[in-house]
Amino acid sequence: MITLLKNAKVYDPAHQKNGVKEDIYIRNGYIVAKPSDTEKINETIDLKGKVVMAGAIDMHSHIGGGKVNIARMMLPEYQETLKYSEPEAHICGPHCTHHATPSTTNTGMRYIEMGYTAAFEPAILAINARQAHLEMGDTPMIDKGGYVMLGNDDYFLRLLSQKADQKTINDYVAWTMHATQTIGIKVVNPGGISAFKFNQRRLNLDENNAHYQVSPRQILQSLSRAVHDIGIAKPLHVHCNNLGAAGNFQTTLDTMGASDGIPMHLTHIQFHSYGAEGDKQFSSAAAQIAEAINNNPHITADVGQILFGQTVTASGDNMMQHLNSKLANPKKSVIMDIECDAGCGVVPFKYRDENYVNALQWAIGLEIFLSVEDPWRVFLTTDHPNGAPFTCYPHLIRLLMDKPFRDEAFAKLNLDAQAMSNLTSIEREYTLYEIATMTRAGAAKLIGLGDRGHLGIGAAADITVYTEQDDKEAMFSKPSYVFKDGELVVKDGEIIKVVWGKTHTAKPTYDKGVEKGLKEYFDQYHTIQLDNFKIDNDEIAEDGRNQVINHTK
Amino acid sequence: MQTLTDHHLTAVTCPACGLLCDDILINNQLQNACAKSVTFFTQPSNIVLPSVTGKPVDLAVAIKKAAAILNTASNPIFTGLSTDLTGFRAVFHTAQKLKAPMMHMNAQSTWRNTKVLQSKGWQTTTLTEVKNRADVIVCIGSDMISHNPRFFERYVWNKHALFTDPQARDVIYLGGEHLNTHPGISPTGKQPTILPCATKSLPEVTAALHALIQHKTLNTTVVAGIAVAELQALAERLRQAKYAVLIWVAKALDYPHAELTIQNIIESVAALNEHSRAMGLALGGSDGDTTVNYAHTWLSALAPAEHDLTQHDAMVWINSFSHEKSLPSTTAPAIVIGNSNLHFATPPAVFIPVATPGLDCSGTLFRVDSSVVLPLKKTRESALPTLADVMTKLDALIT
Numbered sequence: 039m040i041t042l043l044k045n046a047k048v049y050d051p052a053h054q055k056n057g058v059k060e061d062i063y064i065r066n067g068y069i070v071a072k073p074s075d076t077e078k079i080n081e082t083i084d085l086k087g088k089v090v091m092a093g094a095i096d097m098h099s100h101i102g103g104g105k106v107n108i109a110r111m112m113l114p115e116y117q118e119t120l121k122y123s124e125p126e127a128h129i130c131g132p133h134c135t136h137h138a139t140p141s142t143t144n145t146g147m148r149y150i151e152m153g154y155t156a157a158f159e160p161a162i163l164a165i166n167a168r169q170a171h172l173e174m175g176d177t178p179m180i181d182k183g184g185y186v187m188l189g190n191d192d193y194f195l196r197l198l199s200q201k202a203d204q205k206t207i208n209d210y211v212a213w214t215m216h217a218t219q220t221i222g223i224k225v226v227n228p229g230g231i232s233a234f235k236f237n238q239r240r241l242n243l244d245e246n247n248a249h250y251q252v253s254p255r256q257i258l259q260s261l262s263r264a265v266h267d268i269g270i271a272k273p274l275h276v277h278c279n280n281l282g283a284a285g286n287f288q289t290t291l292d293t294m295g296a297s298d299g300i301p302m303h304l305t306h307i308q309f310h311s312y313g314a315e316g317d318k319q320f321s322s323a324a325a326q327i328a329e330a331i332n333n334n335p336h337i338t339a340d341v342g343q344i345l346f347g348q349t350v351t352a353s354g355d356n357m358m359q360h361l362n363s364k365l366a367n368p369k370k371s372v373i374m375d376i377e378c379d380a381g382c383g384v385v386p387f388k389y390r391d392e393n394y395v396n397a398l399q400w401a402i403g404l405e406i407f408l409s410v411e412d413p414w415r416v417f418l419t420t421d422h423p424n425g426a427p428f429t430c431y432p433h434l435i436r437l438l439m440d441k442p443f444r445d446e447a448f449a450k451l452n453l454d455a456q457a458m459s460n461l462t463s464i465e466r467e468y469t470l471y472e473i474a475t476m477t478r479a480g481a482a483k484l485i486g487l488g489d490r491g492h493l494g495i496g497a498a499a500d501i502t503v504y505t506e507q508d509d510k511e512a513m514f515s516k517p518s519y520v521f522k523d524g525e526l527v528v529k530d531g532e533i534i535k536v537v538w539g540k541t542h543t544a545k546p547t548y549d550k551g552v553e554k555g556l557k558e559y560f561d562q563y564h565t566i567q568l569d570n571f572k573i574d575n576d577e578i579a580e581d582g583r584n585q586v587i588n589h590t591k
Numbered sequence: 592m593q594t595l596t597d598h599h600l601t602a603v604t605c606p607a608c609g610l611l612c613d614d615i616l617i618n619n620q621l622q623n624a625c626a627k628s629v630t631f632f633t634q635p636s637n638i639v640l641p642s643v644t645g646k647p648v649d650l651a652v653a654i655k656k657a658a659a660i661l662n663t664a665s666n667p668i669f670t671g672l673s674t675d676l677t678g679f680r681a682v683f684h685t686a687q688k689l690k691a692p693m694m695h696m697n698a699q700s701t702w703r704n705t706k707v708l709q710s711k712g713w714q715t716t717t718l719t720e721v722k723n724r725a726d727v728i729v730c731i732g733s734d735m736i737s738h739n740p741r742f743f744e745r746y747v748w749n750k751h752a753l754f755t756d757p758q759a760r761d762v763i764y765l766g767g768e769h770l771n772t773h774p775g776i777s778p779t780g781k782q783p784t785i786l787p788c789a790t791k792s793l794p795e796v797t798a799a800l801h802a803l804i805q806h807k808t809l810n811t812t813v814v815a816g817i818a819v820a821e822l823q824a825l826a827e828r829l830r831q832a833k834y835a836v837l838i839w840v841a842k843a844l845d846y847p848h849a850e851l852t853i854q855n856i857i858e859s860v861a862a863l864n865e866h867s868r869a870m871g872l873a874l875g876g877s878d879g880d881t882t883v884n885y886a887h888t889w890l891s892a893l894a895p896a897e898h899d900l901t902q903h904d905a906m907v908w909i910n911s912f913s914h915e916k917s918l919p920s921t922t923a924p925a926i927v928i929g930n931s932n933l934h935f936a937t938p939p940a941v942f943i944p945v946a947t948p949g950l951d952c953s954g955t956l957f958r959v960d961s962s963v964v965l966p967l968k969k970t971r972e973s974a975l976p977t978l979a980d981v982m983t984k985l986d987a988l989i990t
Contacts, residue, residue: 107885107888108961110888110892110894111708111709111884111888112708112712114893114894139892141889141891142889143890144892163962165963166962168955169885169957169964172676173889176890192723192753234868235720235724235834237833237867237868249754360864363712370710370712372713372714373712373713373715373864374714374715374716375715375717375720375724375870376717376720376962377717377718377719377963378719378724379719563719563722563751564719565718565722565746565963566963566965567601567602567614570604570613570965577955
């Protein structure tokens with residue numbers, strides 16, 4: 039079975055193709071070279087006037103695991119406005135009212151309708167990994183994967199405080215990836231979630247966790263080194279200390295230097311780019327942050343753009359979420375300490391353009407997008423659902439690609455916030471090639487998905503076809519065709535076939551001796567058996583609708 | 592014990608209560624098992640045929656009859672829901688197809704907690720944190736062990752803890768009736784503090800404690816038989832704690848508007864967390880209720896709610912784990928899919944015996960404190976079909 043996509047206008051940054059007219063051949067789920075003349079082409083689709091990209095990859099989206107499910111449970115009122123049968127509900131306006139915590143089924147459906155073919159859960163608690171995989175297993179249409187959280191777990195902090203050698207740390211990190219079936223390592227408020235359990239309320243980069251007497255900087259050094267040494271593609275995924283605090287940009291700048299040049303990814307950096315200037319002691323430090331990213335080639339970042347409307351923030355950072363819970367809207371929140379492993383904080387938020395802080399947050403995110411020069415090192419996220427639901431991506435893409443549209447939105451902001459932002463002075467408009475870079479090629483490269491995010495020979499045939507339009511929000515909201523692993527699953531914005539994606543993991547090698555210390559620790563301090571902590575491939579794939587892919591070289 | 596497998600099995604998870612103890616050893620006999628655990632693992636392997644109004648029939652005939660009832664019903668309900676994740680996923684699929692609501696047999700008590708979550712949220716911890724960190728443990732309205740028999744053994748009087756001396760923990764019982772407080776005595780003989788009051792007085796007692804934690808003054812010296820000075824001392828002990836844990840079992844708070852008591856507890860925790868550290872913890876749990884609560888939520892984006900069973904013209908009652916749970920009374924035709932040892936005063940319209948997860952087949956369950964999800968092992972040979980097998984066949988006949 040060969041499918042030919044004819045006359046495609048291809049945007050494939052992995053192969054430097056910027057609007058190149060090409061034919062694409064699909065066979066058995068993969069992109070193949072032009073078949074010989076004797077081979078039968080079973081189906082031909084003429085894509086004249088269409089833009090073709092690889093399926094988009096959301097490299098940071100809270101789609102699986104305890105936090106978002108708590109949000110669903112806590113916020114039944116969100117569901118009452120759910121009317122997905124209305125087609126226009128798929129196109130987000132500036133006051134997008136999309137529901138922030140869709141069911142697992144709707145999560146997969148809404149992603150594929152926008153041409154996204156993969157999403158990665160960025161904050162899997164190791165102890166909660168089984169739940170994360172169960173939820174992702176119930177998410178149709180897209181590929182999934184996750185980054186496991188370390189750096190606040192007592193096992194690691196004990197190793198670090200006891201000055202364990204780097205090899206021991208590396209083995210533990212690699213073992214954890216196997217046990218939790220993940221593809222990357224995340225650290226959230228390094229040391230801070232643990233410190234909160236000892237009643238510390240803030241933790242700066244060079245301040246010690248009161249119990250372990252280790253600093254966030256030491257944690258970042260140790261974990262970034264481990265990730266480098268075990269040889270996985272995905273750099274350490276860092277949620278910096280001091281999330282959301284005025285003046286936190288200095289922590290973020292200092293964090294960039296904490297890994298001694300080893301690659302690190304700083305996530306939802308918008309929430310970490312705040313100055314403390316002005317009457318309201320809250321200002322944009324986007325320029326300093328963007329300049330530092332431009333000058334530090336070992337740093338990548340995703341933005342975590344906020345968009346106005348009701349959403350819910352769900353984070354492992356219970357230290358900072360406990361502070362943020364004062365701002366909850368509606369007034370309720372969940373704060374948890376979890377299993378000597380981590381924690382979580384779920385706080386509903388309503389971002390309003392007439393609010394000074396919210397308006398400036400919006401502007402800061404866009405300033406960063408537009409000031410970071412290299413689209414391979416900055417990624418399009420709203421930190422779903424924290425900044426906004428992922429369904430707002432088409433709207434965000436238009437803000438990046440359309441300066442008049444952006445300026446119009448800016449003019450509606452709180453006036454004091456307008457006075458504190460240089461956004462209108464930035465002329466840049468993202469090109470289709472740059473959008474394809476940050477939502478496809480760059481994301482696949484960052485995570486280490488060799489056969490995704492591009493349209494070269496041998497790539498998995500995750501392909502999105504858009505109809506070129508001036509209104510980029512309309513264009514990116516409703517692709518003409520989406521192929522998942524070679525199967526046509528979306529046509530004219532409508533799902534025509536339900537498929538189940540794969541689970542991407544990395545399984546670096548480790549010394550089996552690592553389990554000796556872990557077994558003793560589990561037997562003495564944990565409340566489950568070590569063997570039951572580990573997740574088998576079969577648990578993810580047993581129902582025949584999922585498959586575990588190992589990307590370790 | 593002859594029903595247990597002859598194989599040596601380690602790290603077996605027990606689904607008999609919400610704690611999901613997974614240190615059970617099976618080697619011709621059970622080790623580390625509490626009384627509930629023994630009852631669960633030694634229940635007879637009873638091979639019975641499905642039945643229609645009490646008459647034995649083939650599985651296919653029973654499924655066909657069940658489908659006929661459901662296809663003609665205008666408003667069926669799926670209840671009981673005592674099963675594991677795989678079973679629930681299958682039930683959910685068919686219930687969605689029929690637009691039928693789903694309600695777990697423990698919905699009334701679970702809903703007490705959910706109401707608080709949905710009005711105020713909560714601040715809670717989990718069992719490993721209790722084991723390693725808690726220096727003050729307040730059991731509110733329950734002795735815990737009647738619901739979770741190994742609570743004190745595994746999480747309070749443990750030998751090893753990372754951040755606290757387990758033997759030095761302060762255990763306080765606040766309210767509740769017919770309590771067995773003996774397990775609250777430490778192995779070194781340290782006695783618990785007991786502040787007795789009737790269960791139904793807990794709303795005012797917890798409200799008073801909440802006020803005292805916030806340094807408010809009460810214009811009385813006694814609340815529901817407890818001296819305010821004693822509640823004052825408790826408030827002070829909680830403020831001074833390194834990590835206080837306030838525990839309740841929603842099922843034990845069985846009186847109207849018990850959610851307001853739970854809200855008092857949660858708000859007390861929130862007040863303590865302004866300056867020191869404390870957390871709440873809801874225990875209890877059974878029959879896969881936590882699993883159903885969570886999976887229903889991610890599959891539908893809504894927590895399951897309570898429903899009135901009398902408003903439905905057909906009832907599917909699912910009860911995999913325990914034959915001691917009785918079929919709710921109903922005038923509608925009942926389709927029972929469950930434990931092979933179930934007995935009925937009046938035979939239901941259809942009875943289909945199925946495998947019990949953790950015994951006759953493997954499975955997956957959530958622990959009562961959330962976050963922890965554990966695999967269940969198949970611990971004996973069985974020819975019974977799984978709930979998912981039955982639901983798949985039933986689903987195929989739903990029109």
